[in-house]
Amino acid sequence: MFAEFETFIRERTDLSDADIEVIRSLAIEKIVRKKESLLHAGEVCRYKMFVSKGLLRTFCTKEDGSDYILQFSPENSWTTDPESFDKLIPSVCNIDALEYSEVIMWTKEDFNYLFANIPGLKAYTQKLIVQNMYVVRQRVLSVISSTPEEKYDEFIKNYPNVFARVPLHMVASYLGVSTKTLSRIRHAQLVR
């Protein structure tokens, strides 16, 4: 499980063997079965997580029970609830597994230690945050400016790997449109 992470991080940084070893020593490996939860709304998100295998989803539930997906996290991606994790406040989101998954976790305390002692990790993390900002800004633009069909097409284009693995109603939930609308779009695209 850690092997995938090691490959991943070595490709993106120039951490030494010793660095990797420290990171490993503080890592918590966790197997998550499908539908199992990693974070419930109301709890503090105590871990920064790396998905080495599988697929997670971060979502919020409104009062009426409807879900809205903030993020999909397939293998080789990071996830957490940043605000809850940073400030140690209760999260408003849930994180659960859409597939059997393998996750590596670090507590805030341990991650701060790594952050302070491994400059390469710090630099990498900061670059990651910035890149994530580009993506989220683009998503805001898309969601306020695109038609449902454009959003659907963009999703398939940007996340083919996720699209192929999640039910359609979750794509709808991510895009902020109803399943009916997506169903209509697909029908129209078939006929076309």
Added chain:
Amino acid sequence: MFAEFETFIRERTDLSDADIEVIRSLAIEKIVRKKESLLHAGEVCRYKMFVSKGLLRTFCTKEDGSDYILQFSPENSWTTDPESFDKLIPSVCNIDALEYSEVIMWTKEDFNYLFANIPGLKAYTQKLIVQNMYVVRQRVLSVISSTPEEKYDEFIKNYPNVFARVPLHMVASYLGVSTKTLSRIRHAQLVR
């Protein structure tokens, strides 16, 4: 103009007088009249900007000429096109002034210099990026999960200072709804 910035930054950091002086020496002060542009789509966004007075808007224009507002930047806030600024690639957004404004700008080169030499500024900037992430994530959630009326009410609650200063159609453009919809919401709220 720089005085406002100095007050602002001193409140949020513990920079020394010498630090401030270096920052000042690299700052470019700029007066922007209403409707004047600071960035056109297609250009590289060469500056990180602090608004010391006035109100800016960052927006994208689609092929059909419609605008979508990504961000309002009132006095005491920062703005730039992060992706264009970081990677020196052409921007897809425009930035212009909704009011007479006073802006302080730094080039990437100069900002990097400050970044490398003033740890307090670096720490502050990184905290800012992270906080911005919370806000943008919240916006994504709102825009995919809230009704137009909820979005409108949230906007007034979160940005009363902006709301009071911009025409309604810009609020609509920021929220991703039509002016007609906002008009209807206001009518309904009056009657209620």
Added chain:
DNA sequence: GGAAAGAGAGGACATTTGACGCGATTTTTA
């Protein structure tokens, strides 16, 4: 292996939303 749950299409209908245009008022600008 069989029951239960999940997924997705699609019909019917109501509601929401948007596009367009008009007119009144305010603000801007020359």
Added chain:
DNA sequence: TAAAAATCGCGTCAAATGTCCTCTCTTTCC
């Protein structure tokens, strides 16, 4: 100060979207 532009509400109509439902097929889970 007068003309031009911007703002905003509103009416009408058409289109888009959502809710609720049923039906079928697939997947999951004892």
